[in-house]
Amino acid sequence: MSNTNTLFSSLELGEIRLDHRVVMAPLTRLRADRDGDVPNALMRDYYAQRASAGGLIIGEATTVSVTGRGYLGAPGLYTDAQMAAWKPIVAAVHARGARIVAQLWHVGRTSHASLTGGAAPVTASVVPYEGVAFTADGWTPVSPARALATTEISAVVDDYASAARRALQAGFDGVEIHAANGYLLDQFLQDGSNRRTDRYGGSIENRARLLIEVVDAVRTIWGAGRVGVRLSPSSGFNGMSNSDSESDFRYVAQALSGRQLAYLHVVEPRVVGSEEIAAGLHAVAARDLRAHFGGPVIAAGGFDGTEAQAEITRGHVDAVAFGRHFIANPDLPSRLRTGLPLNPYDRATFYGGDARGYTDYPVWKAA
Template identity: 50%
Template sequence: MVSKTKAQKTLFTAAKIGAFDLKHRIVLPALSRLRAQWPSANPSDLMRDYYSQRASSGGLLIAEATAITSEGRPYHAAPGIYTEEHVARWKQITDAVHAKGGLILLQLDHAGRATSTAIGQVTPITASVNETFLEDETVVVTTPDGLVRPSAHRALETREVAGVVERFRVAAERAKRAGFDGVELIAGQGHLVEQFLQDGSNKRTDIYGGSIENRERFLIEIIGAVSTVWGADRVGVRVSPSSTFNGMGDSDPRALFRHLAERLNDHGIAYLHVIEPRVSGADTVDENQDAVAASELGQIFHGPIIAAGGFTPATAEDAVNSGLANLIAIGRHFTSNPDLPYRIENDLPLTHYDRSTFYGGDGHGYTDFPTYEETREAELLA
């Protein structure tokens, strides 16, 4: 593809996404970097520095998966939004992002069965008990003592579901008091909402199981609950069609996610965030595969589409130019290039990411990557 000048790049045109007015179309997606404090789940000072470094004027950041309850933490070093201390710590982060003219959403999460009693201290909850999931050696959970298999789980009783929906609503209220600009609901990653969506994990016979419409009910109720706090135009939904991460699977994923995209049209959400099938969890399945999920769901969902999964600056530009998506989420390159939008806009080289530092640790590989200008200054002084 022929390199475009700065003025020609569609990635750097303004976009209206729900209630958000953005100056460019590159998004930092929710990336679980596991630098929160244990056991409090308090966001750390390192996290404040990390998000502040990646805030750009008029750009959108989506903060990492954040547990709505202590038992819903997917990883021991994941942050929470279920105490007043969490609100205060997150407020430091949102203030730092806003000071640079950025916007930041919080991804609300509940791990469901994909966790351990070593983290939450209680039996994990899910849509249906699945012994096969417990036998899947590819599924692990990070704990203070290292990687372990998920703990045995239990199915939510019908009467309990409303209580979990209420937890999401309360978490949305806390996110608002913490200074976020909106929230994203994670309906992927093999966590609780997706455990209700897919029939490989949902064998229920009540109003939350069986038909596609019933399996979507849990997510639809959560959207309704958090929208009472924010307004639907500040609520996004993230899905990962066809992903098998964390033991996921559906007998007809295409029918499921097409139906869901159509149904979301009735709720006025800000955007639908689609993870391409070429990425599953942190792994790239097929880097040469086209962005098929966003292309298909974008023809059904009437609102803005954020596409994620294996994009480069060139393919991101192509995707927006072709109308495949309105915005592009670029994760891995954002980990090592805090000034990623600036580099892409000006055709500057990218620093390669360090996969060994993705999950947990200190500031190494997290907050110590320099901007392009900082690198140039160091070279001039050398």
């Protein structure tokens, strides 16, 4: 299937109208104030630089509770102080004519007790897992996790709802529920990490129950057309595995389809870990899931402008989220539109630090 849409044709993601389809992906940068996970002025400048008129920014992964923390310097939306600190960031993005949604996040087992107030990280089931969290001592092996009791799960749903309410108060245009990349909701979705025998384990209908409950709770606050979901089918990142990803994620897409979401955001298996790109793979996951999801689909996965345009022309996706290129090119949409060369990115400055590698990348200036 092909169409006449381009990267720079308009698009409606539910109630969020865009003038182009170059989306800024959610990017963990760990520049929030470490005392309280509070966003700051440096973050405001960073987002304002990358706000293009009529475009969409998906905010960085933002924790919904203290027990959901896994990366020191990641912002939160579980206190009123955090909510208030997001307001000038959202206002700066809006002043540039762009839209911004908050990505709601609980890391689950990918955490350390020094980040969770001394509590053991929580997960779907206790299975062997070797990961790292970002602590005051740098990248540190995770603490042993414990499985959530059935009676505790409603409190997790409430945490997402509370964060969604604060996102609304902060002025965001919507929220994205992070159910990808091996974090808590993904730990429930995939059977390599979910060995439960209660109503949240076993069949995919049960394993998807927590995600659906979170979606429904957040939709109650935001209404139709302003909630998105991010999935990562077939990803092994953060120790994930699943026995039948194709069928399971098709079920998830179908279950989400009737809930009037703004979009489905799909991380492609062409991404291996956080860096390597499997050459030759198109937007295979997004193309497959869009047949089971009755709404717009965004693909992410190391695409360049040419590949992104090709996937949109083929009708495989409706928009493409760019990550590393947006880090190094605050004016990425205009560079892609006019075919200008891109700044290279510096991986050494991706996580934590100061303005270097964060707000000091130059926009294009003609010689």
